[in-house]
Amino acid sequence: MKTYVVRRLLALLPVALVVATVAFVLMHLAPGDPASVIAGPDASRDDVQRIEKQLGLDAPMPVQLVRWYGRLVRGDLGQSIFLRKPVTDAILDRVEPTLLLTLFAIAISVAIGVPAGVIAARYHDTTTDQVLMVIALLGVSIPNFLLGLLFILFFSVWLGWFPVAGYSPLEYGWLKTLRSLVLPAFALGLVQSALIARIARSSMLDILREQYITAGRAKGLAERAVIYKHALKNAMIPTVTIIGISFAILISGAVVVETVFNIPGLGRLIISAVLRRDYPVIQGVVLCIAGLYMLINLAVDLSYLVFDPRVKYQ
Amino acid sequence: MSVIALPRPDAARPAARPRWLVLLTRRKTTMVGAGLMVLMLALGVLAPVIAGNPGHMDVAGRLAAPGRAHWFGTDDVGRDVWSRVVYGARLSLLVGVAVVVLSFVVGVACGTVAGYYRRLDNLVMRVMDGLMAFPAIVLAIALMAALGPSVINVIVAIAVVYSPRVARVVRGSVLVIRETAYVEAARALGASDLTLLARHVLPNCLSPVIVQGSFVFAAAVLTEAALSFLGVGVPPYIPSWGVILAEGRLYIQQAPWLVLYPGLAIMLTIFGLNLFGDGLRDLLDPKIRGLATERQRAA
Numbered sequence: 372m373k374t375y376v377v378r379r380l381l382a383l384l385p386v387a388l389v390v391a392t393v394a395f396v397l398m399h400l401a402p403g404d405p406a407s408v409i410a411g412p413d414a415s416r417d418d419v420q421r422i423e424k425q426l427g428l429d430a431p432m433p434v435q436l437v438r439w440y441g442r443l444v445r446g447d448l449g450q451s452i453f454l455r456k457p458v459t460d461a462i463l464d465r466v467e468p469t470l471l472l473t474l475f476a477i478a479i480s481v482a483i484g485v486p487a488g489v490i491a492a493r494y495h496d497t498t499t500d501q502v503l504m505v506i507a508l509l510g511v512s513i514p515n516f517l518l519g520l521l522f523i524l525f526f527s528v529w530l531g532w533f534p535v536a537g538y539s540p541l542e543y544g545w546l547k548t549l550r551s552l553v554l555p556a557f558a559l560g561l562v563q564s565a566l567i568a569r570i571a572r573s574s575m576l577d578i579l580r581e582q583y584i585t586a587g588r589a590k591g592l593a594e595r596a597v598i599y600k601h602a603l604k605n606a607m608i609p610t611v612t613i614i615g616i617s618f619a620i621l622i623s624g625a626v627v628v629e630t631v632f633n634i635p636g637l638g639r640l641i642i643s644a645v646l647r648r649d650y651p652v653i654q655g656v657v658l659c660i661a662g663l664y665m666l667i668n669l670a671v672d673l674s675y676l677v678f679d680p681r682v683k684y685q
Numbered sequence: 686m687s688v689i690a691l692p693r694p695d696a697a698r699p700a701a702r703p704r705w706l707v708l709l710t711r712r713k714t715t716m717v718g719a720g721l722m723v724l725m726l727a728l729g730v731l732a733p734v735i736a737g738n739p740g741h742m743d744v745a746g747r748l749a750a751p752g753r754a755h756w757f758g759t760d761d762v763g764r765d766v767w768s769r770v771v772y773g774a775r776l777s778l779l780v781g782v783a784v785v786v787l788s789f790v791v792g793v794a795c796g797t798v799a800g801y802y803r804r805l806d807n808l809v810m811r812v813m814d815g816l817m818a819f820p821a822i823v824l825a826i827a828l829m830a831a832l833g834p835s836v837i838n839v840i841v842a843i844a845v846v847y848s849p850r851v852a853r854v855v856r857g858s859v860l861v862i863r864e865t866a867y868v869e870a871a872r873a874l875g876a877s878d879l880t881l882l883a884r885h886v887l888p889n890c891l892s893p894v895i896v897q898g899s900f901v902f903a904a905a906v907l908t909e910a911a912l913s914f915l916g917v918g919v920p921p922y923i924p925s926w927g928v929i930l931a932e933g934r935l936y937i938q939q940a941p942w943l944v945l946y947p948g949l950a951i952m953l954t955i956f957g958l959n960l961f962g963d964g965l966r967d968l969l970d971p972k973i974r975g976l977a978t979e980r981q982r983a984a
Contacts (some may be wrong), residue, residue, distance in 0.1 A: 400831040508963075512956035514907050516914055517948045520934060524945075528938050546714020623820030627911050631934070641823070645830040645917050657827045661819045668818075 383665060390661050397657075398650045399432070448655035453647045458655035461604050461640060468538050468552075469629065469636035472559065473621045474551050474630060479560030480567055480621075481614055487564070488571025489606075493598050495576060503568065510565025515624050519631035521556035526554060536633040555632045559624050563617045567610065574609040578602045608675075615671035619664045626660070715964025721957025729778040730769050736768035739924040748940045758942040760932060766942060770950050772924040777906045777954065778839055784905035785898055787844035792851025793894065797882060799852065800859025810856065813849035821846050825908055829917045836919050843908050847901050854897050858890030869977075892969035899962030903955050910951055926951050 406423040407414065415422035415424075423429045427438060442449065446457035491503040527535040533554050578584065579602055587597045626638030633639075637656055644652035710716055728735070743763035751758040757766035799809040816824065828842035862868060863886060871885050912918030913927025921928055926947040933943025 385811050386814050386818050389812055390818050393815055393819070394827070397827050397831045401833075508959055509952075509956060512959055513952050514911060514955070516911060517930065517951055518932060520937065520944045521948065524937055524941050528941070537920055619820065623822050626826070627822060627915065630915055641826060642915050642917065645826060648830070650830070653827055653830050657819065660823050664820050665818050 375676070376673060379669060381590075383669060386665065387662075390658070390665070391434070391440060391443055394654050394658050394661075395436055398654050401648075401650060411442055411464065430609070449651040451644075451652045453644070453649040454652070458651050462654060462655055462659055464639065465635060465637050465640045467541065467636075468634050469625050469638065471541075471548065472552055472555055472625045472628070472634065472636065473618065474626070475549075475556035475644045476559035476621050477614065477618050479556055480527055480563035480617060482564075483561065484564035484567025485571050485610060487568040488610075489575055489598070489603060491568065491572045492575035492579065492606075495579075500572075504572070506566040507568045508560055511569070513562060514528050514627075515559050515562050515628075515630050516627045518562060519555060522554045522558055524630070538632070538633075538634040538636075551634075555625075555628050555634060558631070559621055559628050561622075563621060567613055567617060571606065571610045575602060575606040578606045611674060615667055615674065619667045622660060622663060633666065712964050712967075714960050718957045718960025718964060722961055723955050725774050725954050725957065726778065726816075728971050729775040732771045732775045736771040737762065737765050739768040739772040740922070741765070741768075748936065750940075751942050757946040758940065760929070760940070760943055761936055766946055769924040769929050770926070770946050771949060773926040773929060774950060774954075776836070776919065776923065776925050777909060780836070780843070780909045781902045781905045783840045784847065785844045785902050787840065788847040788851050788901055789894070789898070791844065791848040793855050793887070795848065795858055796852035796855025797887065800856040801863055801878070801882060801886065806856075809852075813852050816845070816849045817853075820847075821904070822908060822911055825912055826915070826917055829912060834917065834920045836923065839909055839912060839918050842912075843905050846902060846908070851894065851901065852896055854893050855890060859886055860894055862886050896966045896969055898961065899958050899965055903958035903962065906951070906954055906958070925984070 390441050406419050406426065406428055410418045410422050414625045420429075428437060430438070446459065448462075450456070451458050451461050483578055487507070491500045491507075494500050523535055526532045534551060537551060541548050579598075584597060584602055587601050588594075592601075625636060626641065628634075629636045630642060631636035636659065641653055641656040643649075644656070707871055716922075741764060743759070744764065746755075747761055747763040749755055749759040749763070749765075755765050755767060757770060760766055760769070792884065795809050795813065799806045819827070824846050825842050828845060829838060832838035834840060857933060868881060868885050871881055876884075909918060909925065910927035910930070913925040914931045915927075916931060918927055919925045921932075929947040933947070939945055
């Protein structure tokens with residue numbers, strides 16, 4: 372098992388290398404060099420050249436790439452052109468709302484998705500099942516930003532229950548924060564709960580066909596005991612996987628939903644950076660999210676070891 | 686034993702409709718999905734006939750509620766929302782089809798090379814893994830930052846995001862099929878690599894790829910809408926569902942129709958594609974029903 376963990380960690384290295392390279396290449400594909408963006412439209416050629424030299428942009432590409440790896444290893448993502456501070460600081464300033472929003476959304480999606488899937492499986496091929504699954508498919512079909520807009524329309528504009536947009540940071544009290552995140556978290560979480568419900572249902576159905584379920588029924592166990600004690604536990608293995616993957620999906624979903632609700636998180640940071648052509652920030656946020664994504668996927672893979680004793684790795 | 690493996694005689698069943706059509710139309714949900722897709726296709730293709738000029742401004746009639754003159758109302762500069770939604774369908778269709786074609790060309794090529802030529806496998810798949818390590822929308826945003834706003838760039842960016850996903854599916858099938866007896870037989874008969882690939886390997890890994898197609902289409906429509914909504918997709922003068930939503934968001938209190946109608950269009954399109962895709966999946970590969978594709982879609 373230990374060797375498996377080590378091997379999985381090692382396998383991450385080439386992927387991380389490709390990720391870092393892609394991030395580097397992306398920003399060098401961009402038309403117009405960063406130096407003239409920093410210098411502004413009125414800068415003279417000399418100014419641009421001076422900045423180029425300052426940033427090391429005059430070095431040949433391979434040299435720049437190697438320097439880029441070196442800086443990444445030291446955790447240095449460079450300076451923001453527009454914000455005039457290190458990119459890592461800019462990211463740390465914005466990470467709180469994005470993480471809270473994601474966690475809130477995951478809680479909602481699990482709380483709704485798992486029971487819905489289990490109920491649909493238990494009443495397989497009945498109206499309950501069909502209605503739940505059509506709702507779930509509808510849920511999968513609504514983009515989160517659209518659901519967010521509809522929520523604003525219904526709950527904020529028409530009913531006036533929630534603030535239209537905005538975010539209250541933790542330092543002003545967590546209750547206010549929670550309130551400001553209810554609508555965005557539901558917009559994100561509901562869509563994901565539909566996916567979780569579909570997975571929970573199909574893995575539950577697979578389990579219900581197993582022999583030990585028939586055996587349980589044959590020895591006279593109540594249907595409730597069969598479903599909730601024997602089947603549910605085993606159906607949770609693929610479901611836990613999908614919850615982990617959902618976490619990764621939701622982080623990137625948060626990037627979009629933040630714009631709908633004007634939440635100053637990583638999503639707003641990257642979008643405003645794109646509009647201002649603040650390349651180091653774009654690069655930094657993209658790398659940061661990709662890194663999180665990779666780590667979560669790793670955690671999901673490793674979680675099999677804990678959740679499923681049948682899975683053996685050499 | 687060998688008798689069982691023989692194909693059933695064909696004469697027994699009426700030849701009126703091909704088998705795949707019967708199977709595909711058997712489920713009502715698949716038909717609903719197909720219906721929605723045809724509707725969107727019709728809207729997109731007939732746009733110049735059934736809708737006015739989506740860019741025509743009538744400032745005097747701005748933010749008019751839906752009525753006889755303007756079925757879906759007008760926006761903040763008096764443009765007809767119905768026309769914009771219909772032309773938005775046209776753009777979504779264009780982006781969807783172009784992304785499917787482009788990501789399939791790239792994905793099938795990379796997947797085949799990786800699956801068939803084992804020496805290149807590691808290299809190609811590492812690059813694909815690296816691209817897939819980025820969440821889809823985040824990579825698309827970064828690509829748009831590098832490429833700049835235009836319809837072509839949106840298509841390229843989304844295709845780059847989804848090609849690796851297609852490649853992975855193709856590679857998986859090629860790996861299985863290249864080991865089958867009939868491929869070995871063909872090779873023994875002296876078929877070249879190209880013939881083997883084109884005549885024996887690729888046609889047999891098509892079904893999972895086709896299933897993937899409807900989901901890539903849906904993902905492309907969604908991603909385009911999201912990018913344009915965020916302001917980093919198509920330029921704002923092009924009517925796109927995402928652009929209409931982004932503009933409508935500012936007037937959500939006075940003019941909810943600016944959000945409702947393009948929203949409905951997105952929902953119905955994706956819903957139709959998902960229904961149809963599910964039907965197609967159950968028809969083409971009953972083996973991988975459920976988990977495998979769900980997980981694939983999630984990723």
